[in-house]
Amino acid sequence: MNQIYNFSAGPAMLPKEVLIKAKKEFCDWNGMGVSIMEISHRSEAFIEVVKQAEENLRELLKIPDNYKILFCHGGARGQFAALPLNLFNPNETVDYVISGYWSKSAAHEALKYCIVNKINILIEKSEHLSVQPINQWSLTNNSKYIHYCPNETIDGIAINSLPNFSNNKIVLADYSSAILSAPLDVNRFGVIYAGTQKNIGPSGITLVIIRNDLLYCEKANRKIIPSILNYNILDKNHSMYNTPSTFAWYLSGMVFKWLKKQGxxxxxxxxxxxxxxxxxxxxxxxxxxxxxxxxxxxxxxxxxxxxxxxxxxxxxxxxxxxxxxxxxxxxxxxxxxxxxxxxxxxxxxxxxxxxxxxxxxxxxx
Ligand SMILES: Cc1ncc(COP(=O)(O)O)c(C=O)c1O
Incomplete structure (x- = not known):
């Protein structure tokens, strides 16, 4: 048979080995005689899947203890709203770096919740497109947070060095298409988020890796935040405030194991x-x-x-x-x-x- 290769941007190709294993246990998972999709997310067996997935993700990304991992709903677009709702005040100015389609979309959504300072870092000259180096970004002095997208999935633009701002800015990053593609110094970030459907598993889960002080900052209790987007509530409920996408969680966990096996x-x-x-x-x-x-x-x-x-x-x-x-x-x-x-x-x-x-x-x- 002609070997098929899938170059989709997402939902994207999954490791063959993972798919084969999932197929094998599709109707009878863990010897239970039922599929993993048919068991409660609160059952002991599923909680073990969740535990292992989190442990392996922590190990892969070397996530420090002062960061929590939330497995959320609503995709990366959900986080475009969740971040401002949880972290910013309506009268606060926040720096949004624009390097392509997705960072622009994030800034557009944030406009509903805060004052957005858009920083366009694209430099277009005839046949060439580049981005300003990080030390040339014109950040506002009074902005506590900066949001950017290290890998623009549509435009193919990457910001390959990590931000290191002297003035204690808290960096928020949309890692949807770059997560797990290389080691990452999580310590440099306040929040990293990513949809699973590109470099992790099927669609259905959005990872949010958040520093504890941001998770429990006073704004997280604001009544206006829909409960399903409230980091505080999600954490207290171990990312199970509502029924999670169990199949995506299980498959993502298998991909974490596969990544470890690959080196x-x-x-x-x-x-x-x-x-x-x-x-x-x-x-x-x-x-x-x-x-x-x-x-x-x-x-x-x-x-x-x-x-x-x-x-x-x-x-x-x-x-x-x-x-x-x-x-x-x-x-x-x-x-x-x-x-x-x-x-x-x-x-x-x-x-x-x-x-x-x-x-x-x-x-x-
Ligand atoms: C970098 C980036 N951010 C955000 C999104 C939107 O993700 P979702 O469809 O999970 O909301 C995508 C989807 O392709 C993306 O590539």
Whole structure:
């Protein structure tokens, strides 16, 4: 059978090994004669799944003890509202760094709840797109918090160095597409959040890694916060204030185990760098494809590119599909093409894509 590789930005490819294990135990989990989807989230057996998932995530990301992990509903977009509701006062100015579609969307949502200082860090010059280095971001002095998105899933822009502000700013980061792709110094952040549907598991859970002092800051008790978004309530209820997405939790836990078996996040970083280098080299050495992002601001996970000759996108996508290379269409807001190569994408998938791209270029000279 033609080997299929899935380049979707999310919900995205999951490790084959994990899928096979889930399939094996689909109807009879843990010898119970029922599937994991059919048991109570409060049962001992499921609580053990939750415990292990949290332990393994803590180990992978080296999450310090003064941080809590919440497994939330509502996706990353839910967090666009939850963060301001839990942390900011309505008359407070908060710095929102804009580096692409998702950071812009987060800032837009926050406008409902606080005064947003938008800091546009994109520099666009003819065929080149780059972002200002962190030390040039024009932050407001009176803003306690700064929000940014280290990896713009749609635009393929990454802020590859970690913020280190001298004036004790509390950094809030949307890690939806970059979480677990490389080691991360959690200590640098007040809150890290990420939807599971890209580099972790299926859709249905949003991880929130939050420093304890923020979790229990006085604003967290404000009556206006819907209970389901209230970090304080979620924590007190062990992320089970309402019925959680148990299947997503179980599968995410399996992916954490898989990551540990693969060698952890340093190994993931190495593999992701290797895969993305192969793909960017192919694009840069071709006369048909283009990615106009400055190499130091390129994502090693979501790689958008365009075909210089017009009207070839559809043919490219269709021919790729016939070869088993799926979901290479760019986001509707940008057009063009995009290859998302999360942890689960093996290097062979990237090599197959590269060979296809080279053949396609040869045929369309
Ligand atoms: C960086 C980033 N932030 C936010 C979102 C929105 O996530 P959700 O659909 O889970 O709300 C996405 C989804 O693609 C994303 O990539």
């Amino acid at each position: 952890g996040l340093l190994e993931m970083k190495k593999r992701n760098q290797e895969k993305s280098k192969l793909l960017y080299d192919t694009i840069d050495n071709s006369s048909l494809y283009i990615n106009k992002i400055n190499p130091i601001n390129r994502s090693s996970i979501n790689i958008p590119f365009k075909i210089k000759k017009s009207n070839l996108d559809k043919i490219f996508i269709k021919s790729a599909e016939q070869k088993g290379l799926l979901f290479l269409k760019g986001h509707h807001s940008t057009g063009g093409l995009r290859a998302s190569i999360y942890n689960a994408m093996p290097i062979d998938g990237v090599k197959k894509l590269i060979n296809f791209m080279k053949d396609f270029e040869y045929q369309n000279k």
